[in-house]
Amino acid sequence: MDDITEELNERFASPPGTELPVDVLGELQSILRLHSITPEELFFKWVSYSLTMGSEETKLDLDTARAFKKDVQEGLERGARGKAHGRNVDRKVATGAVKRNNHTNDDILGMLDGLVPVTPKPGTSNGVKGSTVKRKAAYETPAASKVSKGAMASSPRGFDTPPGRGHTNGHGSQPIPFGDRTNAGQIMETLNPDLSVPEAPMAPSANPRIKVTARTDLDKFSYRPMAMHLSEASEVLDDRIDEFMAIFQAHHVLDDAAFGNPSSQSTSEVIAVGRIASDSMEGRLNAASLVLETSRRMGAGLRVPLKVGGLPGFGFFPGQIVALRGVNASGEYFSVKEVLSLPLLPVAVSRPAEIELHNERLREGLDEDESQARALNTFVCSGPYTTDGNLAFEALHALCARAVTTCADALILNGPFLDIEHPLLASGDFDLPTDDPTDPETATLRSLFNTCVASPLRDLAQAVPSITVILIPSVRDAISRHVSWPQDRLSRKDLGLPKQARLVSNPFTFALNEITIGASAHDVLYELRREEVVGGNPTEPNILARLASYLIDQRHFLPLFPPTSQENLPKTGLENGLRVGAGLDTSYLRLGEWLNVRPDVLVTPSAMAPFAKVVEGVVVINPGSLSKREGPGTYAQLTVHQADLTNDQKANEEYIGHEIFKRGRVDIVRI
Numbered sequence: 001m002d003d004i005t006e007e008l009n010e011r012f013a014s015p016p017g018t019e020l021p022v023d024v025l026g027e028l029q030s031i032l033r034l035h036s037i038t039p040e041e042l043f044f045k046w047v048s049y050s051l052t053m054g055s056e057e058t059k060l061d062l063d064t065a066r067a068f069k070k071d072v073q074e075g076l077e078r079g080a081r082g083k084a085h086g087r088n089v090d091r092k093v094a095t096g097a098v099k100r101n102n103h104t105n106d107d108i109l110g111m112l113d114g115l116v117p118v119t120p121k122p123g124t125s126n127g128v129k130g131s132t133v134k135r136k137a138a139y140e141t142p143a144a145s146k147v148s149k150g151a152m153a154s155s156p157r158g159f160d161t162p163p164g165r166g167h168t169n170g171h172g173s174q175p176i177p178f179g180d181r182t183n184a185g186q187i188m189e190t191l192n193p194d195l196s197v198p199e200a201p202m203a204p205s206a207n208p209r210i211k212v213t214a215r216t217d218l219d220k221f222s223y224r225p226m227a228m229h230l231s232e233a234s235e236v237l238d239d240r241i242d243e244f245m246a247i248f249q250a251h252h253v254l255d256d257a258a259f260g261n262p263s264s265q266s267t268s269e270v271i272a273v274g275r276i277a278s279d280s281m282e283g284r285l286n287a288a289s290l291v292l293e294t295s296r297r298m299g300a301g302l303r304v305p306l307k308v309g310g311l312p313g314f315g316f317f318p319g320q321i322v323a324l325r326g327v328n329a330s331g332e333y334f335s336v337k338e339v340l341s342l343p344l345l346p347v348a349v350s351r352p353a354e355i356e357l358h359n360e361r362l363r364e365g366l367d368e369d370e371s372q373a374r375a376l377n378t379f380v381c382s383g384p385y386t387t388d389g390n391l392a393f394e395a396l397h398a399l400c401a402r403a404v405t406t407c408a409d410a411l412i413l414n415g416p417f418l419d420i421e422h423p424l425l426a427s428g429d430f431d432l433p434t435d436d437p438t439d440p441e442t443a444t445l446r447s448l449f450n451t452c453v454a455s456p457l458r459d460l461a462q463a464v465p466s467i468t469v470i471l472i473p474s475v476r477d478a479i480s481r482h483v484s485w486p487q488d489r490l491s492r493k494d495l496g497l498p499k500q501a502r503l504v505s506n507p508f509t510f511a512l513n514e515i516t517i518g519a520s521a522h523d524v525l526y527e528l529r530r531e532e533v534v535g536g537n538p539t540e541p542n543i544l545a546r547l548a549s550y551l552i553d554q555r556h557f558l559p560l561f562p563p564t565s566q567e568n569l570p571k572t573g574l575e576n577g578l579r580v581g582a583g584l585d586t587s588y589l590r591l592g593e594w595l596n597v598r599p600d601v602l603v604t605p606s607a608m609a610p611f612a613k614v615v616e617g618v619v620v621i622n623p624g625s626l627s628k629r630e631g632p633g634t635y636a637q638l639t640v641h642q643a644d645l646t647n648d649q650k651a652n653e654e655y656i657g658h659e660i661f662k663r664g665r666v667d668i669v670r671i
Contacts, residue, residue: 004032007039010543012046012060014609020060027065031072044530045072051570051607051629178387178394181632185402188634188668191612191619195665197639198375204407205466209362210376212410212468212502215509215516215595221488223588233586237275237561240589241295244321244342245273251343262292262324263304265331272334275561276320277303285318285533292324292334305333313536314339315546317528319561320554342553347617348516348597349655352645358513359642373642378512379403381626381635382414382521382605383474385453388423388573388629391430393452395627395671399635400460402671407464410512414521414605414623415474417453418445420580421572425478445479450496461498469501472508474521476580484583485522485558486591507557507592509599514658515640518599520557520592522582525606525622527564544611548620551602557592558582570607573629600660601638610634612666619661623668632671639665 008028009019020028031042046060049068060068176182245259248271260270274292278285290306306324308314316322323340362373385396403411424430425445432440438447457469473480473490482488487506497503504510507520528547540546550559563582572579601619610624623636641663649656 004029004039008042010541011039011043014060021062023062024060024065027062027069031069035072035076042072045075047526047607048571050609176631178392178398178632183670184398184632186670188670189611190668191614191666192662192664195639195641195663196375197637197665197667198377200406201374204464205364207364208466208468209364209409210468210512211358211361212470213511214504215511216505216507218489218505220588220591221482221486221505223488223585225482225484225583225585228585228587236586236589238295238297238301241274241293241321242297245295245298245323247343248273248323248340252340259298261299261302262294262326262328262334263299263302265328267327267329269325269327269337271323271325271340272304273298273321273323276316276322277318279303279305285316285531287533287535290316290533292322304328307333307335308535310335310337311339311536313534313538315532315534315538315540315550317532317550317560319559320550321559344552344616345555345594345596345598347657348514348600349657350514352650352653352656355514355643355645355656356650361513362642375642376410376513376515376638376640377406377408378410378412378638378640379408379635380412380414380603380621380623380638382623383416383476384419384422384625384627384629385417386422386627387631391422391424391448391452393456395632396453397456398632398671399626400456403460403467404463408467411460411467411469412472412517412519412603413469414472414519414603415480415506416476416478416521417471417473418449418478419474420476420478421574421578423573426574426578444494446494449479450494454496454498457501458496458498461500465500467500468512469498470508470510471497471501471503472519472521473503473506475506475583484585486585486588487521505591509595514643515601515660516597516599516658517601517603518557518594519603521605522558523606524551524558524560525604525608526570527560527582529608530564530568531560542613544608544622545613545615545620548602548604548613548615548618551604552598552616552618555594557594557604558584558589561586561589600658601664610636610668612636612668614661617661619664619666621666626671634668634670637667637669639667 005025008025012024012028013020019025028039028042031037032039037045046068049071248254249256249259254271258271260266260268260272262270262272262274272292272294274294276285277291277293279289279291283289287308290308291303292306293303294301308316321342323342324334324336325338325340326334326336328334359373362376379399379402381399386393387395399411402408418425420426432438432443432448433451436443436447436451438451461467461469471490473482473487475483475485475487477490479495480487480490485506489503489505492503506522507518509516509518511517525544525547528550529543532547532550534546538546540549551557561584563584566579566581569579569581598616598618601621603621603623605625606622607625608622610622612619612621614620619638621636621638624634626633626635640660643656643658643663645656
């Protein structure tokens with residue numbers, strides 16, 4: 001098997017399989033040959049294509065591979081035509097050619113017919129009269145349009161796209177209405193399928209079955225954003241290297257003399273601790289551009305090139321703190337011989353008495369002869385919560401209905417709720433629903449949140465009073481006054497949320513009973529996948545598990561530094577291609593660090609394929625987005641059975657690990 005085939009299998013094969021079918025592999029190899037692109041570039045095109053098509057087309061089979069091949073071909077042809085048209089326009093402007101009317105989309109003299117994608121006028125079926133208008137590129141969404149009140153029948157909240165200006169899926173066809181979706185409720189993946197899912201009770205519990213305890217100091221997130229000082233940011237980055245050096249030294253029992261400056265020429269072997277970086281601000285990190293950034297105390301803050309060819313395997317990303325054993329004999333580069341392992345944080349533990357107290361809470365309402373309590377039922381999901389074509393929030397309504405049916409104990413909602421990358425919200429060109437009493441002249445985005453997001457949550461809280469709803473914001477939230485990560489909680493004023501809803505920070509670590517959960521709404525997995533460089537035989541060959549292990553190893557919700565640039569993030573539905581990005585405030589980077597233990601459950605929403613895996617004893621969940629740009633998405637259902645303690649454990653009163661990876665089941669479900 002050649003290197004290209006191995007890389008294609010690694011990037012495209014879906015677990016549990018490790019190899020692609022022969023026919024699918026042949027189609028992918030054909031695309032590589034036809035367009036002279038690398039498997040990595042093809043993978044990014046596939047991710048973009050999957051996001052555009054929605055969750056129903058993400059499975060890579062022969063038919064999907066052929067459709068993907070056709071889409072890649074069409075995209076390259078459109079790009080070539082666009083470049084040719086740009087050169088022609090430049091020539092015409094330079095020679096004083098007739099200018100186009102800036103206030104219309106009319107084609108002057110028909111010269112641009114078929115070359116320029118034009119937004120259709122209302123009332124016409126093909127855009128401009130007398131001309132044949134090409135449809136938009138496969139990865140673009142038509143401009144947001146104002147919603148008419150006469151076209152509100154098909155959506156629960158009356159935010160439908162008006163006729164004649166319909167939202168297409170980029171391939172000339174209308175997206176399937178949410179009510180007509182197929183495979184609703186289908187389980188795509190299950191972790192620990194041998195564990196049972198509890199049956200819904202006859203009626204919800206009278207009292208909450210869970211106790212929520214914050215493990216994060218929320219007050220520290222109330223800092224003033226956009227006020228970062230370079231000196232403070234530099235000290236934070238420098239201190240992190242020195243702190244990790246102390247951790248490496250204690251774990252490997254090393255003397256101070258074992259550490260040295262990797263930039264100093266010497267034939268003696270030393271251990272260098274520093275931050276992985278690139279020798280260029282442009283382009284992606286690769287084995288040839290690796291440099292190690294030292295702290296001011298150990299290396300005067302200098303950067304030294306790394307040679308890692310002698311390692312059997314490696315996986316690095318910008319911002320990663322590492323300890324490298326090697327030598328700098330020439331004074332030009334540091335030759336790495338070994339990458340020292342970083343110890344993991346201890347697991348979360350509780351006393352037997354505390355666990356028994358939580359078990360009693362789960363058994364509340366059961367008969368005396370019933371010893372096994374109903375398992376804890378938690379829904380985990382992430383925004384966006386509505387498609388690009390409307391503001392109906394149908395997926396959120398469906399999720400709340402499912403939570404009522406199953407009498408869910410907790411609902412963990414990750415932002416964005418009102419997505420600033422949504423075409424209608426970005427343009428501001430939409431109407432409030434007919435049943436909204438707010439005056440349109442004084443309406444705000446908080447009014448929209450109250451109507452579209454808080455309303456179904458109020459109905460849920462009324463139907464299941466014992467539920468707990470946790471809302472974690474995103475930097476893409478239009479109602480958030482905090483524009484940077486780490487991000488403060490949303491302000492509760494005028495949102496209309498029920499008392500069962502708790503507004504928390506991003507990221508946030510908390511406990512549901514004894515279960516420690518860490519969650520961040522930022523898509524760090526996609527950025528790590530794009531920025532990492534892997535060579536040889538890495539310790540963890542599975543991509544998704546390897547990306548999650550970076551967070552656990554580095555003890556941070558966002559260990560990547562600097563974050564991925566905005567132009568390299570997934571495409572949005574906006575014509576201007578607006579992407580928000582992380583907006584990282586380096587001065588407060590410590591707010592993203594983990595505390596003294598590993599979480600039992602790590603929630604890390606991502607545009608990558610949804611999954612649930614056990615990595616280093618941590619249940620890692622990517623629920624996917626509840627709503628794709630043009631179709632329904634997925635969510636995760638976490639079922640945790642009570643901890644059964646032995647008599648010896650109860651008598652010893654020693655701390656006990658929670659072992660959620662053994663007694664917890666996770667289902668990735670289509671909404």
